[in-house]
Amino acid sequence: MAKVNIGLDAELVVEVMVLAGIGSPQDAIEAVVRDYVARGHRTEARTGLTDRNLREVDAKPQDPQG
Template sequence: MAQVTVTLDANLAIDAMMLSGTKNPQDAVEVILLDYLARARRTESRTGEAADGRRAAQQRPTAQEG
């Protein structure tokens, strides 16, 4: 797998480590990103993607005047 280097603010890295329960900032970011992606996939499977047309709102009939 390809490696990417990302620079983070020290406070952000510490917060990520505390939230994920890891002792390494790289592991913390990896765990949080994997969780974020898993949640996104679960949400898409439950609601469908925006492009699939199932989420498009149907037009409501306008109120008749007169």
């Protein structure tokens, strides 16, 4: 897997490490990013069908009004 180097505020990283209970800054940030991505996938799976149904309703031709 490709690696990316980024700079983060040290206080932010330390807070993430404490909250996650992870001693390594790299591992703590990686855990947060992985959790964020997984949460996004869960949300998509939960709301995907609803969004698809709403798009189908919006796509149907509407009767003339007025």
